[in-house]
Amino acid sequence: MKRHEGSPPRVIVGAQGAWLTDESGERVLDAISSWWVNLFGHGQPEIKAAIAAQLERVEHVMLAGLTHEPVVRLSERLRERTGLGHAQYASDGACANEIALKMSAHYWRNAGRPQKNRFVALAGSYHGETVGALGVTDVELFRSSYAPLLRIAATVPAPQLRGVTDEAAVQAAIESACDALDRQLQREAAHTAALIVEPLVQCAAGFEFHPPAYLARVRELCTRHEVHLVADEIAVGMGRTGSFGACEQAGVRPDFLCIGKGLTGGFLPLSAVLTTDRVFEAFYDDDIARAFLHSHSYTGNALACAAALATLDLLDEPRLAANRELALRLDRVFEPLHRHPRLHNARHIGMIWAWDVRDAPPDFARRFGLHALARGALLRPIGSTLYFMPPYVIDEPAAEHLLRATLGALQATLDAAPDTAREPALA
Ligand SMILES: Cc1ncc(COP(=O)(O)O)c(C=O)c1O
Structure with a gap:
């Protein structure tokens, strides 16, 4: 709760497909399927x-x-x-x-x-x-x-x-x-x-x-x-x-x-x-x-x-096969992360992607999460491991948005002085 004083929780008022909408109308891509549960995104008809x-x-x-x-x-x-x-x-x-x-x-x-x-x-x-x-x-x-x-x-x-x-x-x-x-x-x-x-x-x-x-x-x-x-x-x-x-x-x-x-x-x-x-x-x-x-x-x-x-x-067999095809296409979109100089140990299976951050600064996960949210992506690294577990309805334009948000948040987290992400402006 003390941490939330600097970064109050976002109030989500709408959720459709891979996207969440907060009370100010901003859209956030749910790149971790809300802790891995929303397989087919939100509001699945x-x-x-x-x-x-x-x-x-x-x-x-x-x-x-x-x-x-x-x-x-x-x-x-x-x-x-x-x-x-x-x-x-x-x-x-x-x-x-x-x-x-x-x-x-x-x-x-x-x-x-x-x-x-x-x-x-x-x-x-x-x-x-x-x-x-x-x-x-x-x-x-x-x-x-x-x-x-x-x-x-x-x-x-x-x-x-x-x-x-x-x-x-x-x-x-x-x-x-x-x-x-x-x-x-x-x-x-x-x-x-x-x-x-x-x-x-x-x-x-x-x-x-x-x-x-x-x-x-x-x-x-x-x-x-x-x-x-x-x-x-x-x-x-x-x-x-x-x-x-x-x-x-x-x-x-x-x-x-x-x-x-x-x-x-x-x-x-x-x-x-x-x-x-x-x-x-x-x-x-x-x-x-x-x-x-x-x-x-x-x-x-x-x-x-x-x-x-x-x-x-x-989640029938044709859908699982389609997911495997989608995962290959998404993997191509995420290619710049595989080559990113500060990321290594790229790994991928099905609809899971993970990378480790080299020389991650202290408090990386929390700070990165705030920078990503400010760029419209819900991401919660574990320690210095960054991961995506998107809903199976994510499409390539959304994956490109995720890539941009991730690259931007990485840069902001790795370049910034340790306290930058505590500023209320990011919340
Ligand atoms: C492998 C595994 N087992 C069990 C759990 C616990 O599930 P729940 O949070 O629904 O109790 C989790 C949650 O992340 C998990 O990843």
Whole structure:
């Protein structure tokens, strides 16, 4: 709040497609899909219509002893898309991860191995900020104040690939990360319920990419050591990496798949945990103590499920293919950033672009964000990593606007004296 004294939040009064409009009528390009949720931009007409139609039928009923058509259809559609036929719903990404972790530990308890109740995460992981999710989140900034409340997971290094292009070096980095995981599981599998990973891109870690081959090896190791694999696709699912799910690119099926954020196209909070028949069967019993007693008031909310169904309709295979084509065209527009002397480690997958800023000055992310906003682009670098995660409706003229705003903001941030961006004129 103190920081906002120098830069009050913009009041957004309209949002259409990739663009936001503030109360003074200025337009801002939402280049990060409002924290990665508005997949098809704002005000998407089909999603809006689906919510409006559902509003005329059932807005919400509790999912205990009752059910409704949108939640049944959504579960069936998600099974078709992922091969995982059982779904549990929550509202946020963190809550989806909590469900997966609880369900994994409870599975082992039901299987007669209650000592398998600890978790492993990758270094730099981010899985949300509720108490359980924070325990598997390896970001000191978010975690340290709450450390006494948390059951902190073991971490293993992710492949160190930033700036590595040589194929042999990539293989060596994968080997080294897999060896570390193998050693951890050899030692601790008897006490480990699950490994949780962000497949292909650890976004909050500053956009650490790893290739599908690593994920495939991780799956093998989890299977060999009898440890569940939880794929947290909250950020990277729903087409963001070019395929519907990120795990698909490695031909991997996790034991638990968590999706959220863009599941409703950014209209309503909904997340889902999808799992296998095997997990389902471990809970299928007359004994209530073996059941998964986890509920949220709004679980499977009918309006949110209707929005998710409309989002899945939009995100069909032709659309995913069109997105891949669009990503190639956008990548050409962003070419000057790949060659920019102050940017390096350019990386791109699907609808995600990231660069690291060389010799970034202190407070780069905040200052750059203000300069970008002043130039009509919503951007929030992570540390000294600049990234784009645009809505899938961004077109080339909007991408050119984004390029100009980024170049201008880079120059202003890197050239200016450290305090320039604190001036109210920029707010
Ligand atoms: C990979 C990942 N998992 C979980 C979360 C938490 O999701 P939510 O903010 O909806 O709780 C995020 C949010 O950025 C995320 O990137």
